Amino acid sequence: MHPSARQTSLLSFFGSPPATSTSPSGPSDSKKNVLDLPRRNCSSTPRSKDARNAEMFERSFMSPSHGECLSPVTKENGNATSKRRSKRVLIVESDSDLDEEECKLSRVEQDTNFEVSDLFDERENEGADVAGLENQHDGMHNTSEKDATEKIASFSFQSIANSSANDILNSSVTSEYSMSVKSFSTAENQMNKYGDNSDSPAAFRHLEFEFLKPNKIMDIEKRRPNNPDYDEHTLYVPPSFLKSQTPGHRQWWQMKATNFDTVLFFKVGKFYELYHMDAVIGAKCLNLTYMKGDYAHCGFPESSLNRFVDRLIEKGYKVARVEQTETPEAMEKRAEKECLAGKDRVVRREICRIVTRATKMYSYLEAEDEAADAFYLTAICEQIRESSQSRRIGTCFVNASVGQIYLSEFDDDASFSRLRTIFATFPPAQVLFPRGKLSPEVMTLFKQSLLSIPREGLLPKAQFWSSSDTLRNLAKSGYFGSNDDGSVNWPPTLQGMLDSSDLVGMTVSSDHTLCLSSFGAIVWYLKECKIDDDVLQLRRINIYRPPDITKAEEYDTIPLQRKYMIMDEITLKNLDVVRLSCTDPMYTTLFDELNLCLTAAGKRLLRFWLCNPLYDIRAIEDRQKAIDELMNMHEFLDSTCSSLQGIPDLERLLQKMHSLAIKAPGVDHPECRAVFFEVDKYNKRKLSDFIALINGFGTAKQIYDSFQKIYPKLHFRSTLLLDLLGRGSFPDVEADLRFFQTCFDHEKAAKEGVVIPSRGVDHELDSVDDDIQRLKAALDDYLVYTRKVLRCSNVKYIGSGRNRFLLEVPEDGCEKVKSEFELRSRRKGFVRFSTPKLDQLIERLTQSETKRESVLKDIMRRLFADFCSRGEKWYKIVESLAVLDVLQSFAQYARNCPHTICKPVFVSNETPFLRLKNSVHPCCSKMRTNSDFIPNDVQLGSDAESGSGPVLLLTGANMGGKSTLMRQVGTLIIMAQLGAPVPAESFILTPVDRMFTRIGARDSLLTGQSTLFVELSETTTILRHASANSFAIVDELGRGTSTHDGTAIASATLKHLAERICCRAIFSTHYHSLVQKFSDHPLVQLGHMACAVENEGLDDPVEESVTFLYKLTAGPCPKSYGFNAAKLAGLKTRVIRNAYAASVRFSRMDTLYNAVTKMVKENSEASDHELVQALSLKLSVL
Template sequence: MQSVGKQKTLFSFFGKLTPGSSKSAHPSSEKTAKEQKAVSNEELNCTNEESPIKMLKNGQKRRLVIIESDSDSESETNIAKTNEPANEHGSPVSPVFPISKRARLSVSGLNNLSTSTPKSCEKTLEKFCYRSTISDQSIEVTTNEKHETSECRFESTFEESTSYLNEKDNSYFSSFVADDSFLKESTQQRFKHLDFEFLKPEKIRCPFCNLLDFDHNNIHVQYFCRDLNRRRPDDADYDARTLFVPESFLKEQTPAHRQWWLMKSKHFDTILFFKVGKFYELYHMDAVVGVKNLNLSFMKGEYAHCGFPEVSFDRFSDQLIEHGFKIARVEQTETPEMLQKRAHQELLPCKDKVIRREICRIITRGTKTYNFLDTEDDNVQVSYLAALCEQNSTDKKNQIGICFVNTSVGKISISQFEDDCDYSQLRTLLASYPPVQILFPRGQLSQHMLNMFKYNLNNVDKEALIPKVQFWTAADTLRHLSLDCYFGVDDQGNVNWPEALATCIDQQDLFQQTPKPQYALGISSFGAVIWYLKECLIDHDIIRLKNVELYSPPTTMEIGKLASCHQPLKNRYMVLDDITLRNLDIVNFERKKSTKLTLYDEINLCKTAMGKRLLHFWLCNPLCDLQEIEQRQTAVRNLIEQTELFESLIKQLREIPDLERLLQKMHSLSIKAPNTDHPECRAVYFEADTYSKRKVADFVQLISGFSKANKLMHTVCNFASEIHSSLLQMLFIRKGGCKCFPDIESDVQYFQNAFDHETAKTIGSIIPEKGVDPALDAANQTIVHAEEQLEKYLKTIQKRLNCSSVQYLSSGRNRYNLEIPESACKNLNHEFDFRSQRKGFKRYTTKELDELVKLLAASEADREVALKDIMRRLFASFCERKMKWYAAVENIATLDVLLAFAQYAKCSTREVCCPKFVDAIDGKTFLRLDESVHPCCGKIKTQGDYIANDVLIGSSESDTGQVLLLTGANMGGKSTLMRQVGTLVVLAQIGSYVPARHFTLSPVDRIFTRIGARDSLITGQSTLFVELRETSAILKHATIHSFVIIDELGRGTSTWDGTAIAYATLQYITNHIGCRTIFSTHYHSLIDSLAANPRIRLGHMACMVENEIEGADPTEENVVFLYKLAPGACPKSYGFNAAKLAGIHADVIKRAYAKSMYFAQMEKERVAQVKEAENAKV
């Protein structure tokens, strides 16, 4: 990374007019060649050289311009955002004002701002330079004919804006923002890129229209033309990421525009942040995206153009990335001096005489790494990049291969499993590890998989990769991993495979490039991830961490295996599919902040980012193993009891930063890839000092964070005699256990003493102490030796000349010259070479002295080389201990979540209890809740509104009542009670306390939910189909240990069909599965048919009804909901009360009530006839 000074302005870079572009930007305002020349920044010579505020002539308009006094500066442009209303195309318009004479500008209303003090003016304007407005009504113009100047006074000059560009942006007010007349015409007719033949709309076709029928808002590519190899979209090998740009068109471009188009042709689906000087510029179609999504302003010119300063990269890139765009950061990789030297050496033609630029990074939603260009991000939500492929079989079974990576921490997970035709396990996995971006092989997914994409991954960015070329085969993946040296080699030359990958490789292959069949699809998906990370230029940053694991999804059990389900559950996670996670509001699926309250929001009292991520994982994967659950419960109880320890740990955890992400940052900065040709190494940054300080600050924060983590471990150890939890002892108290807190004290002390932290943060560089870096120590030792030799030689000359006044003198390039008094120069021989003199002294050098000086210079050069790379080597030394660091992070995160559970129990406004788990023996599963409430009620209601409920399903002594058949009035609280029980089961099995007086249950292996009525417009599925699909999953995969919630099944069809479906489903669950179930319904005929079944208990949500008279006016009835579960069935659903509350007209309600009474009478008569016929037969 290089740092340079200021360069010339943007117009000097892009000022060359292309052929045919001599016409004015606006048809009604043609410019002469003289006026065109005057616009160029190279010709902007102002009358007042000291003032940074000038007027720029532009046809009949004058614009406020800020020009740097440094004549050597290049590209100091910026976009000034206004608060004016947008024009008809949604583009903000910067204000302009007409002035007939060249103006001298004096500004009032700003503190100490005047033309006579340009420095203060410049500093003051920096505060208001971005997103400021100049009101036309506030400008008063007076003309002085004698001096031909005008004076403008601003009454209410610059208004501060609330934009993302704030006071920290030290840039200037834009010189070249487009004015009103420029933007009056439609941009569809205005910008040149819309007239390019190779981008004409009639030549465009979207390849995804027939393939996936995706919403184009979710597709990065905006235009689909010929690709780089001139293939059309209907070609099987068409690459939508590239664009064919004719050579004839490139020849007409300026050198810089040619450079931009060459990059765009290879990255057509990417927004190029093109570095010009210290600004990132967007051109043509990219500029249109920038103006629309970033609220920037177009700059003056025939082509679409906007930009922003280097220091604002993170803000603007984040905004576009969250909109689903790809961002390519294009940096200058040489300075103007380097360009001049290269042009002279290589005899470059005119079209190639342009500063070299290279893409240093491509960023998407799934590949963010939070490097030194990014500011602190408070978002701890995990963003997964996933790649998947499938292999279909004839027996309705699918082999799924998937790889997902969290680039923010560098963790890679690989999995391959068999799934059913509904992709139950895949949907469950995607719910637990929600991706923000997914890769798949183009043309190789089944239509059923594509429909699942539309339904479950509608808001996820999707990219189709070319099979084998981009979505590698398993063998190609292993070959690339070997050739690119991601994992290094041992003494025998074999690859040091991570343990997880070594498991996937067929050991019979001596070349280690053949995968085992059961892992082939997973390794192929890993290959797609590698290709994509390589495309984004972060493959070494992520893969060389070796943080690879094999993921085994929770297995689902078929109905035929139910006979073996009567044994206790061991070493299994509870299965929560995406439907259950959404229906129970366990976690938030929206990327943006939502007002929807989830269980995660309620119990997320974690103090560290690592703890919050771990809590999210625990909620999506509750435990089934009783021993592990009880370990967490004991740890929480121990923390609650030890108040002093609890408060101390809470205080210390607040001070610990996001160690997990900082470790990934340090790893990226420590990498020295086998081919050190990464363009980032050559990038020229104008804010290099700022970025260096950020790197040092992150490193110091990381060291400090682990120091605090080590102190936290000592705090726990100080209470060792009071800690009875085996989990806390394993985490922090060293007793030889494999899970104990790693010994990091000596490592932390080493890095704390390795350099002066405060000095390093101030200067932005690290000067290590002696003994830290061998290369630097060797260079310093050589320097000391050379200086000693020089001192020894000086004493030799003094003794030889018998003159103690002989001294060394260094001046300019002449170092260590012997300055000898003239009186001692008489006896000098030819060995002494005369250099210079002053009165009374002459200066000489010798061959021996020259050799010593050369030795010293070489040693100093070695020292500079060592210091130049010292930061990376120190980071690498830190990352060599990564196994210790990650183990410490895991323990800290676990403690943080346990403390959050303890704090939730201590601070709850309701009575809480520790759930009691008992193994289900001989199939007797049960669940009992006393005085329970929904865990999220505390944040949405006052304490007086709580209605606690008792729930009993099953029995530890008998198999009766496994199903609770729930009825009640509309809006009586049935669905809320069902969700409450399911949420409490999840809360209990992650090890937390629950809001209830008592809670006893046998472990649940999976929760199924069929709640709500909704269709799927995207996949063309009706409400009934969605209901039955979810019911089908229950009947296929539920076991005796499952917990099932079914709410009003059959509402999407006729009454008779719905009743029949509900009846058959409930019968099957009761007689064949026997799992704990809450089944709510408004079909009261079910009650009559199933009330006698001993495995079914009846319950209803109680209510009080006033003025309930048979046949009377239904609008006179008043129903008071008690929200209390009571035994028995509810006689009516009181739907007319709901109609009244909804505001339906009384006449409509009365008419409906009359029809309801008629249907009821008809039903009674039909039943009576059936019974009479049956009695007659008897």
């Protein structure tokens, strides 16, 4: 169907189609679009365009019912056309002619004119097939999501590249939405680009509004963008402009003025509408089609909300869901009370929820996501101490989907090692920071590590609260309740941060001011998103301690934390431990290899364990014992895996239930007042989630019962396994589960979306039911009494609604009717009566039934609240299941690994060492699918059996496997300290306290750092923080500078590692002068990756053939065989031969230089004449 035809079809919903036809290219005059629209009570005298637009918008927002507008009546040839019933047809273009950049830039330049299509005619379309409309939307998305994402990403990067460094550093919002606000083009430029097509963004009249133009735009406080306090979240809309708008116009613009950086999904009837700048985004990113008119407008049905919200937030947008929060009947009553004129009557609407990727809650209105990934909303503030030039970081990060909050405050080094580690362990999806209060170094870090992550600068004090303001606002909001004495019932973590000298408990200790300030920013943002109660009332607040902080006594409240091995972001990235934002999607990470977890909580815990391997030998061995015992219990392990596979994400479901439970009647939250049309469907979703939650914990109880059956028969050595499933450790939830499993009919409730509690569950409901039964019995008794009085056995009750329980008496039985019988109606052969006694019983029954409906209306929420009140038990089970799931994942890895598996042995030794025998890389099965992986032995440091240096100086041919071997050793150490089995014949080591890596060559364009600078920065971290118990990987240090400078740097670094730090390290190089220098060093051992060479020694390097053996062999490699790599890379033969000739000359010069140097040293006491003679003799030999 051609777009013009589709527009005509759309307009048919609102009335007769335009009389004039449109060309395939669309109307050339945008004014025709409005003139052709159907009009109500249209006279032959043409009116102004503004008057028509005002009437259209007025009709859309002044519905006498949910989303109702009157069917238009027009006059054609003097005859009025009758009202017509027609569906609103949703149309979509598979491809858009809008440029991605223009789509983004035009968000802030949209018009304010609404159309008659703003309103969905509910009464005219009561029989409309809403599901059919939803199906039409299902077919809207023909454009490749990947292409769209790549375009958006390219625009964002281009915006950054074209901005000055100062602009980027001082930008308060660096998400793509904010970028578009900053750098949009003028209306004239867009008109030149798109011409006069009324369906293009350039033709929208709103582009001409002065208050949206770059040189006039201001925030709500009338501050320009160059003002340091400019608030990009808001927009100044002139009062004169608002005053000229209809009430519906004014309603939309008032919301946009306070949420300028947010896409508004504006509810009108059964549809969510997008207007102006938001409609441009909807058309481009959601493939929605503009509705006919000279302003941007598109929409979709309520049933499609979750899909479209999800798509926008995945692209980095903020989405606000605006709901109607009163019914038309309530609006009429309010209008009468407030004496509103007819044109000022508009249904009240409120923002019920703002969603971003970091604040998604997976509620019944949001799209489900099977992925277990945790996305964190992170706030960061900083304090620089001038005296010591050190910096202190305070951060708070929250996983809103499970209600988990972490606070952390620490001193950090110049490389931000601890902050980088937090970013890797708890990957941010959105970052908040105080505008203008972070140092340029932190802003540079954002560009390095969080380039694609939306970042928002909040106004200090007003939005990014101070620590004292945070406490004051928390106490005022009442999130945590109060004690008997009226004081705030602070969660234990927050209580521990208060100054004990303050009896009132409203002063923060000096060690926690920054993290409390960051927590304040999180609370402010959650409040803006309308989910502050949902997250904070769970009280799941903990302190996170970076692994290298040794003052553990200050962090007694940290869950699941012992002493960990320390790995920074660079190590996690270089060893591909977990998938980071910069990780190549094609790479297999260690997480991918070990992730055989069956629950979402288990997967999240595995990621945490991988980022924080253990260092304490007892804790490591306890995990090993648990894995061994699981592998020995074959039947239990298999049944446990089968059970875990069917368990949903209990942690997220608990958060869902909590959010529903706190929305009690009378709670002042717009969600409680929202009017929905798909209530039955939403109730079914809620109950399905609740039933899945009950069944999930029932499955967990079955695992516990199964363990209890075999526990007495076996002798368990693992205290960890007993802590998870032992009697007294696993919460006693048998009575709780029995209650919720029997309190209502699960199957019937899921099918009908209604909960009818079983007898004894709700005492109030039972009392009302008893009253109803007594009244019905009284009615039956009264019927019997009436039959006796009238001496007619055919008297019966009849009627419905208000006239139910009328006494129907045959005409021949009316002789004995008394005066108290009141005639109500009659039909042939029968007369219907009522009596005062009967009316009294019916009134009492009606009151009881009304009360029952009121009780049942809230019974579902009350059941949810009852379930959540036992939350401590449920969360304990979730944690136990997560640990059990990770342990079974390690056991399954050991079962399925195609290589020899061993349990690492840890020893306490004053001299650290490690010894690997026949080890392979754990990810080799996916890395090298077409060939066998060659196992290798590695010995670092001395033990009782052998004596070797702790540092391995590794050489070998290019592409010979040096980097793979280095990564292999580092990855196996991580696996060993996880407690997992490793692919090796044997592995003995002393624990590693910290792991460092310096691998690869890369620069940092955005931060202006060269390849050498990046290399030396990473090396500096190693030399500053490594200890004798550390392990370091240094790969080809010094490549980014001249040969002499690189050799000198590499030599000095190697010497420092071996002699000063004495840590275990693998140091690879192609500088063969290092081999000669350290060939006799007692702390450095030489090794190389072996290869077989054919035709070596020929003058033609092209004939030389190198076969890589990938085997670590003692001693140095004589050459790097770079010409073989050049040949494999496809360099021209002539180039290779010329390079070989130059290499021969350089080699001779090196040989001469070394010989002369050696001779000078050997003849240091000879005279000059004797030395000259010796040199002449040597040169003649060479």
